[in-house]
Amino acid sequence: MLLIGLVVFISASYGNDLRIVAKQWEQAPGYAAGVQISSLDWPTINAHGRIAFRGGVLDGSVYSSAIWAGTPPNLVPIVKQGDVAPGANPGEVFCNFSFLNPIVRPIVAEDNAVAFR
Numbered sequence: 001m002l003l004i005g006l007v008v009f010i011s012a013s014y015g016n017d018l019r020i021v022a023k024q025w026e027q028a029p030g031y032a033a034g035v036q037i038s039s040l041d042w043p044t045i046n047a048h049g050r051i052a053f054r055g056g057v058l059d060g061s062v063y064s065s066a067i068w069a070g071t072p073p074n075l076v077p078i079v080k081q082g083d084v085a086p087g088a089n090p091g092e093v094f095c096n097f098s099f100l101n102p103i104v105r106p107i108v109a110e111d112n113a114v115a116f117r
Contacts, residue, residue, distance in 0.1 A: 021051055021072045028057045029068060030077040035059045042105045051075070052106035052114045054097045065097035067106050069114040078114055 021043070028035045039056035052069040066077040083094050097104050097116075106116045 019072050022053065022055070022068065022075065028055075028066070028077075029075040030066075031057060031059070038063065044106055044108050046108040046110055046112065048110070048112060050108050050112045050114075052078070052108045052116075054104060054106055054116075067097050067104075067114075067116055069106065069108065079116070 022029075022037055022040055024038065024040060025036050027033070028037045036058050037055050038058040040053055041055065043051065043053040045051045049071050050069065051072065052067060054065065054067045056063060056065045064081040066080040068075045069078045070076050079094055079097070081094055081096060084090065085092055085094055104116055106114055108114055
């Protein structure tokens, strides 16, 4: 992750090709038009180029968070704040994934599976 002025983005190198993967204040992949990425952190990449990162999203004045994964430009949110946790009771949902919750970190395994703790 690089911080340049007020622009935060995640980049990845593919051979000699360096690409911006996600950028603060741009459209949040997998969200309705106009929903922006408000923060980015904990990027991870495996040897196959699959990326995962967590971040915040802003929909007007409503803040939430998610974890995205994929290979650029095909990033999708694999879990969003408020999603029901698999195997959980109704109403038991995922909470905050943003920088305010430092224990949640995505990991991309060599088989391309994505996990977070």
